[in-house]
Amino acid sequence: MSRWVGDRSLIACLRLAAATTGSVVLLIFVFLVFESWSALEALGLRFVTDSSWHPASDPSEGTFNLTPMLVGTLAATAGSMLLATPLALASAVFCNFYAAPRPAQLYRRMIELLAGIPSVVYGFWGLVVLVPLIRQIEPPGASLLAGILVLTIMILPTIALTADSAFGAVPESYLQASAALGLSRTTTLAAVVVPAARSGLFTGVMLGTGRALGETMAVLMVCGNVVQTPASLFDPIRTLTANIALEMAYALGDHRSALFVTGLALMCIVAALVLLTEAAAERWTVEGP
Amino acid sequence: MSPARRAGNVYARGLGRGKGDGFLSTAVWLAVALVVGAFGWLLFDVVRHGMGGLSLSFLLDGVESSGRAGGIGPILVSTLLILGVCLLASVPFGLATAVLLAEFTDAEGSFGRPVRRSLDVLAGVPSIVFGLFGNALFCIYLGMGFSILSGGLTLACMVLPIFIREAEEGFRAVPDEHRLSAAALGFTRSRTLFSILLPAALPGIFVGLVLGVGRALAETAALIFTSGYVDRMPESLLDSGRSLSIHIYDLSMNVAGGESNAYTTALVLVGMLLAINGTASWLSDRWVRKRWMTH
Numbered sequence: 395m396s397r398w399v400g401d402r403s404l405i406a407c408l409r410l411a412a413a414t415t416g417s418v419v420l421l422i423f424v425f426l427v428f429e430s431w432s433a434l435e436a437l438g439l440r441f442v443t444d445s446s447w448h449p450a451s452d453p454s455e456g457t458f459n460l461t462p463m464l465v466g467t468l469a470a471t472a473g474s475m476l477l478a479t480p481l482a483l484a485s486a487v488f489c490n491f492y493a494a495p496r497p498a499q500l501y502r503r504m505i506e507l508l509a510g511i512p513s514v515v516y517g518f519w520g521l522v523v524l525v526p527l528i529r530q531i532e533p534p535g536a537s538l539l540a541g542i543l544v545l546t547i548m549i550l551p552t553i554a555l556t557a558d559s560a561f562g563a564v565p566e567s568y569l570q571a572s573a574a575l576g577l578s579r580t581t582t583l584a585a586v587v588v589p590a591a592r593s594g595l596f597t598g599v600m601l602g603t604g605r606a607l608g609e610t611m612a613v614l615m616v617c618g619n620v621v622q623t624p625a626s627l628f629d630p631i632r633t634l635t636a637n638i639a640l641e642m643a644y645a646l647g648d649h650r651s652a653l654f655v656t657g658l659a660l661m662c663i664v665a666a667l668v669l670l671t672e673a674a675a676e677r678w679t680v681e682g683p
Numbered sequence: 684m685s686p687a688r689r690a691g692n693v694y695a696r697g698l699g700r701g702k703g704d705g706f707l708s709t710a711v712w713l714a715v716a717l718v719v720g721a722f723g724w725l726l727f728d729v730v731r732h733g734m735g736g737l738s739l740s741f742l743l744d745g746v747e748s749s750g751r752a753g754g755i756g757p758i759l760v761s762t763l764l765i766l767g768v769c770l771l772a773s774v775p776f777g778l779a780t781a782v783l784l785a786e787f788t789d790a791e792g793s794f795g796r797p798v799r800r801s802l803d804v805l806a807g808v809p810s811i812v813f814g815l816f817g818n819a820l821f822c823i824y825l826g827m828g829f830s831i832l833s834g835g836l837t838l839a840c841m842v843l844p845i846f847i848r849e850a851e852e853g854f855r856a857v858p859d860e861h862r863l864s865a866a867a868l869g870f871t872r873s874r875t876l877f878s879i880l881l882p883a884a885l886p887g888i889f890v891g892l893v894l895g896v897g898r899a900l901a902e903t904a905a906l907i908f909t910s911g912y913v914d915r916m917p918e919s920l921l922d923s924g925r926s927l928s929i930h931i932y933d934l935s936m937n938v939a940g941g942e943s944n945a946y947t948t949a950l951v952l953v954g955m956l957l958a959i960n961g962t963a964s965w966l967s968d969r970w971v972r973k974r975w976m977t978h
Binding site: 398400401404405407408409411412413414415416417418419420421422425426428429480481484485487488492501503504505506507508509510511512513514515516517518519521522523547550578579580583601604607608609610611614615635638639642643653654657660661664665667668669672 | 704707708713714715718719721724725729775776777779782783784787788797798801804806807808809811812813816818819840847871872873900902904928929931935936946956959960964
């Protein structure tokens with residue numbers, strides 16, 4: 395029997411390690427709650443009711459309105475999703491229904507490389523190339539629009555690659571049946587492929603949204619970082635993530651704690667997105683396409 | 684998707700073209716041209732402006748006048764040290780988790796399911812949140828301060844889900860016959876794991892490793908408040924060290940006249956990442972093809 399003891403202890407070790415990696419998320423959550431507790435207690439609703447964002451370490455001296463930055467984050471995310479989703483879907487359609495295998499593979503490889511380029515490089519490129527271009531149209535250049543454009547290029551690969559594998563997983567027989575019925579590509583895509591691949595498409599869009607919401611460096615570098623509710627695409631904005639990156643270096647007391655509240659909020663939104671996506675994917679898999 | 688699989692797709696071979704497809708075709712080609720154009724523009728821009736400053740001395744020299752002059756020697760060293768810490772911490776835990784999820788537990792069981800869910804959420808956590816967490820836990824609570832150690836450990840948490848996903852795929856790709864034969868020979872499960880499954884899953888593990896390195900190398904936001912800004916040559920893991928990505932950020936945002944060196948650093952970083960990610964996808968392609976051929 396003794397030779398199985400090794401197995402038992404091996405599995406125990408593996409379980410311990412897996413439990414550790416599995417609890418990293420919990421640990422992050424606990425730390426965020428722990429660090430943001432004092433601001434949550436002291437400020438509460440003031441995060442939306444205060445007159446502006448002029449934080450101070452003592453809550454009675456500063457104002458803590460996060461709404462303009464929340465609006466900035468949402469505007470940048472929504473704008474980039476609106477641009478990136480059609481481009482990404484078209485990319486996936488191209489790979490699966492237009493290009494011959496070799497160019498499709500080449501294009502796919504390019505998108506993969508695009509996915510690997512660091513956000514700071516996208517931000518830098520946006521700063522030195524896009525911002526001056528936008529400045530020529532309407533100053534100051536560093537704006538919501540610049541953020542949307544850079545985010546679009548950044549999240550496009552995420553959506554495109556997920557959509558590509560979702561399209562790739564549509565059973566061949568569906569396509570053959572559709573072709574046998576003499577359906578055009580447009581009809582095949584709209585009536586056969588997209589409904590069959592909806593779970594994967596939804597996952598891609600959700601992953602892209604999460605990525606856009608959480609992106610820091612690129613928006614920090616191109617958005618101008620003025621705390622205001624944008625009135626037009628050319629207004630500078632500051633996102634929640636950029637705010638953390640900008641102020642963390644000198645924040646103390648409840649100001650620091652308020653930044654952790656922002657982090658906690660972001661984490662909750664992203665976690666909700668991920669869990670929602672998985673629940674949806676699961677339901678669609680059970681029901682079948 | 685393998686070319687063999689796609690060959691059965693009649694629409695990929697130019698067939699099935701019908702009335703009313705003009706709009707779709709135009710839109711698709713336009714979108715593809717836009718994406719290729721943007722990619723080409725970015726890459727061309729970085730290469731054109733970065734090439735001029737690239738030399739061996741740029742890679743080896745110390746940073747002078749906040750990065751306007753000199754090279755990136757200490758920054759390369761710090762980056763490699765951060766990567767080293769990250770891998771040393773994440774690989775053992777990641778490998779053990781991947782083995783457990785793939786071989787020793789029901790993936791949707793009462794243990795596997797929560798672990799998997801939490802890893803999925805972890806994969807989506809924004810990098811700035813990792814930065815906050817790393818700052819609170821490693822720098823302050825555990826007293827490591829702004830250091831290469833703090834930065835590396837923060838990145839380790841971040842790359843875990845990527846590494847585990849690929850490594851797990853590696854184990855799942857090992858055919859069941861291997862496990863059955865080992866069991867028939869009376870191997871213990873530990874023996875099966877170490878002498879059969881682990882070697883067979885190496886390609887997947889390696890791909891995971893490479894992708895993890897790529898992710899860690901690209902990261903900036905999680906490092907600003909964990910490994911810090913110091914651009915001197917680090918003397919120990921407890922020294923603060925600036926990564927390549929932070930160097931680009933600092934040069935372009937905080938240092939007037941740092942643009943040209945920022946370009947060169949960006950070229951170095953993008954070059955490294957393209958090489959790393961290219962290797963990963965080449966490897967996984969080769970490995971998939973091999974699997975197709977042996978089955």
